Amino acid sequence: MQPILKINLSTRETSEYRIPDEWERDYLGGASLAARLLYASLTSELDPFSPAAPLLFLVGPLTGTVGPAVGRFVVCGKSPATGLWAESNCGGFWGPELRFAGYDGLWITGKAEKPVYLWVMDGRLEVREGAHLWGLDTYEIQTKIKEELGQHSARVAGIGPAGERGVLFANIMCDHGRAAGRTGLGAVMGAKNLKAIAVEGNGKPPLVDAAAFNVLRSQVNQALKTDTMSHFYHEVGTSGAADYLEYLGSLPKRYYRQGVFKNVDKISGSTMAETILTGTSACHACVIACGRVVRLEDGAKRKGPEYETIAGFGSNLLNDDLPSIVRLGELCDRYGMDVISASNTIGLAYTLFEKGLLTEKDTGGLALNWGDAGVAEQLIHMTARGEGLGEILAWGSRRFGRHFNAEDEAVQVNGLEVAYHDPRAFSGMALVYATSPRGACHNKSDYFTVDMGQADAELGLEFYERHSGAEKAANVARHQDWTGVLDALVMCRFANVPPERIAALINTACGFNFTMNDLLLHGERAWNLKRAINNRMGLTRANDKLPKALMEPFPDGGAAGYVPPIEEMLTAYYAIRGWDPETGRPTKEKLHALGLADVAHDLWKL
Amino acid sequence: MATIFPSPEWLEKLGEKLNADEQYARIAKKWEGDMACVVEPGGPLKEKLIYYLDLWHGKCRRTAILKDLTEVKPAFILKASYENFARVIKGELDPMQAMMTRKLQVQGSMAYMMRNVPTVLDFVRCCRDVTSEILS
Numbered sequence: 001m002q003p004i005l006k007i008n009l010s011t012r013e014t015s016e017y018r019i020p021d022e023w024e025r026d027y028l029g030g031a032s033l034a035a036r037l038l039y040a041s042l043t044s045e046l047d048p049f050s051p052a053a054p055l056l057f058l059v060g061p062l063t064g065t066v067g068p069a070v071g072r073f074v075v076c077g078k079s080p081a082t083g084l085w086a087e088s089n090c091g092g093f094w095g096p097e098l099r100f101a102g103y104d105g106l107w108i109t110g111k112a113e114k115p116v117y118l119w120v121m122d123g124r125l126e127v128r129e130g131a132h133l134w135g136l137d138t139y140e141i142q143t144k145i146k147e148e149l150g151q152h153s154a155r156v157a158g159i160g161p162a163g164e165r166g167v168l169f170a171n172i173m174c175d176h177g178r179a180a181g182r183t184g185l186g187a188v189m190g191a192k193n194l195k196a197i198a199v200e201g202n203g204k205p206p207l208v209d210a211a212a213f214n215v216l217r218s219q220v221n222q223a224l225k226t227d228t229m230s231h232f233y234h235e236v237g238t239s240g241a242a243d244y245l246e247y248l249g250s251l252p253k254r255y256y257r258q259g260v261f262k263n264v265d266k267i268s269g270s271t272m273a274e275t276i277l278t279g280t281s282a283c284h285a286c287v288i289a290c291g292r293v294v295r296l297e298d299g300a301k302r303k304g305p306e307y308e309t310i311a312g313f314g315s316n317l318l319n320d321d322l323p324s325i326v327r328l329g330e331l332c333d334r335y336g337m338d339v340i341s342a343s344n345t346i347g348l349a350y351t352l353f354e355k356g357l358l359t360e361k362d363t364g365g366l367a368l369n370w371g372d373a374g375v376a377e378q379l380i381h382m383t384a385r386g387e388g389l390g391e392i393l394a395w396g397s398r399r400f401g402r403h404f405n406a407e408d409e410a411v412q413v414n415g416l417e418v419a420y421h422d423p424r425a426f427s428g429m430a431l432v433y434a435t436s437p438r439g440a441c442h443n444k445s446d447y448f449t450v451d452m453g454q455a456d457a458e459l460g461l462e463f464y465e466r467h468s469g470a471e472k473a474a475n476v477a478r479h480q481d482w483t484g485v486l487d488a489l490v491m492c493r494f495a496n497v498p499p500e501r502i503a504a505l506i507n508t509a510c511g512f513n514f515t516m517n518d519l520l521l522h523g524e525r526a527w528n529l530k531r532a533i534n535n536r537m538g539l540t541r542a543n544d545k546l547p548k549a550l551m552e553p554f555p556d557g558g559a560a561g562y563v564p565p566i567e568e569m570l571t572a573y574y575a576i577r578g579w580d581p582e583t584g585r586p587t588k589e590k591l592h593a594l595g596l597a598d599v600a601h602d603l604w605k606l
Numbered sequence: 607m608a609t610i611f612p613s614p615e616w617l618e619k620l621g622e623k624l625n626a627d628e629q630y631a632r633i634a635k636k637w638e639g640d641m642a643c644v645v646e647p648g649g650p651l652k653e654k655l656i657y658y659l660d661l662w663h664g665k666c667r668r669t670a671i672l673k674d675l676t677e678v679k680p681a682f683i684l685k686a687s688y689e690n691f692a693r694v695i696k697g698e699l700d701p702m703q704a705m706m707t708r709k710l711q712v713q714g715s716m717a718y719m720m721r722n723v724p725t726v727l728d729f730v731r732c733c734r735d736v737t738s739e740i741l742s
Contacts, residue, residue: 453705
């Protein structure tokens with residue numbers, strides 16, 4: 001691997017960090033390697049907004065190659081929203097460009113005296129004055145920085161006003177609407193007075209056997225291009241699944257409290273494709289191009305919404321107006337706010353207003369009525385600007401609920417808002433949300449796809465009925481482990497590449513000889529390491545739970561009458577994971593078996 | 607009489623089933639689109655087989671066995687190996703699983719398909735219902 005550039009923004013000191021060979025072998029890169037690198041510094045005492053808090057941008061061993069959907073990077077640290085492990089990965093072109101510039105990561109600590117941005121080009125770093133960028137949105141900074149650098153091919157990742165103000169679900173954005181969305185790392189960046197990082201390079205990512213890799217990646221990309229799932233993502237985007245997910249009862253409505261949304265067709269990716277879609281966009285070297293480009297009445301082309309956005313600002317708020325969803329998503333992107341957490345927290349506000357727990361006195365005269373997208377727009381503005389109720393919305397759903405004495409109404413786990421895949425439709429998601437290392441995340445295992453049918457026998461996955469219970473715990477754990485491998489590679493979930501081909505790509509790129517079992521062990525190691533990090537920061541068995549709303553059955557719809565048997569599932573899951581049922585920690589034996597003896601020592605002297 | 611997949615009789619029976627099945631008629635009432643199932647050779651199947659079905663508003667207007675797809679341009683083409691088609695029809699492989707794990711290719715409008723997944727799944731149910739034996 002290439003070195004990681006360490007930067008202390010307080011002292012302006014920099015150094016190059018070489019990753020030990022054994023860590024490259026055992027953690028590969030991306031979020032797994034980040035967990036290993038940050039393990040010692042992520043403590044319960046660490047304030048994520050303090051100068052000491054690390055912010056680590058990392059790529060994977062395939063990033064920047066022309067491999068299948070591997071042009072991603074990940075940002076890791078301690079989440080200000082959850083107080084736990086934070087990771088959030090992002091597509092676009094920034095990650096590959098960092099590698100072209102000669103680095104596999106940027107490890108940032110400290111706090112700049114005044115707003116700055118970083119300029120990394122071909123092995124050189126410049127810390128540049130950034131006060132004039134403060135207040136600009138995430139699209140404006142890209143244009144501005146490229147102009148002043150005179151480098152229009154540079155890539156810029158940065159924060160918007162939400163990150164500057166410490167909104168707990170502020171994200172980091174790059175290119176056109178690509179987001180490291182979850183866990184609030186944009187606010188950590190803002191606390192460091194770091195507005196953006198521009199990168200450009202002319203190098204090539206290192207490949208141990210470039211000839212073999214190139215033959216293989218060409219074959220894999222050819223197959224991927226003709227795959228039905230790629231065809232699906234390209235034609236209708238991620239929101240193309242909305243109709244079917246609604247049929248199965250997975251698409252949340254009225255803040256997870258309604259079973260049926262009859263107008264789903266008005267907001268689905270299929271309708272988008274037939275009405276406002278004008279083109280597609282792709283991340284670096286991706287043959288799928290799932291990104292949407294749409295045109296509204298003003299004639300301007302803009303990013304079209306992904307599934308989470310049409311769910312969050314659509315069915316979640318009972319809003320069936322697709323153009324308004326496009327605008328709300330864009331507003332969040334520009335301010336630099338995660339659309340899932342923003343729309344979820346706004347959904348909670350609507351719910352509390354309906355219940356009378358929030359009044360017009362609290363909202364500044366706004367009536368929060370279901371289906372009213374205009375009010376949602378005002379709430380987004382207020383959140384980003386810290387105005388009125390927006391100041392409380394900026395805390396995210398858990399603290400918003402707590403402020404109004406209704407924390408149990410918030411649909412979140414450990415401070416991260418639940419994504420828009422209801423576990424009452426796919427029971428596997430119950431375990432995923434309850435045990436994800438970053439709170440209620442659908443990307444640390446997108447198990448709903450397995451519950452729909454993407455049960456890959458090459459991974460040893462079985463296909464269980466979507467409402468089966470504890471018997472699928474081992475399957476969920478295995479899928480989480482595999483997802484850990486993808487997160488180490490920082491590889492896109494939408495690339496339907498046979499797992500053994502992914503193993504071959506890793507082996508040719510890195511000179512390893514990993515089997516599928518070796519890779520699954522990598523994933524398991526990373527999963528347990530992140531768990532241990534969280535245990536050290538205070539997470540216990542009691543944290544593994546689902547919010548109240550998800551434990552109430554719907555009277556109708558595709559998930560009618562069902563709630564996941566979460567306690568039985570967790571008991572089975574703990575046994576399979578080798579976790580202590582009392583404390584929720586991985587056992588000493590499990591940690592030793594995974595080569596984490598130092599972690600076992602730390603964890604069990606707690 | 608046994609209805610063996612694949613055989614002309616099987617296709618004929620499937621057409622009859624689709625026209626008689628009340629559940630299919632209800633679920634597929636909005637479906638408009640012909641379909642070709644392309645079975646790649648393998649196992650006992652020595653040559654490529656193409657079954658054509660013209661499906662319209664919950665009924666099957668026509669079935670045919672085609673030599674190739676030069677004369678008709680079906681709205682949807684489902685393509686898989688003989689083994690995987692047989693596993694789907696036997697109920698050993700879920701059709702969504704087949705599609706999502708690269709065992710079944712679907713060509714045609716994804717926008718239309720995603721609005722009508724239940725129709726496709728019920729079509730597969732009818733295929734299973736008429737099959738009494740799989741050629742091995």
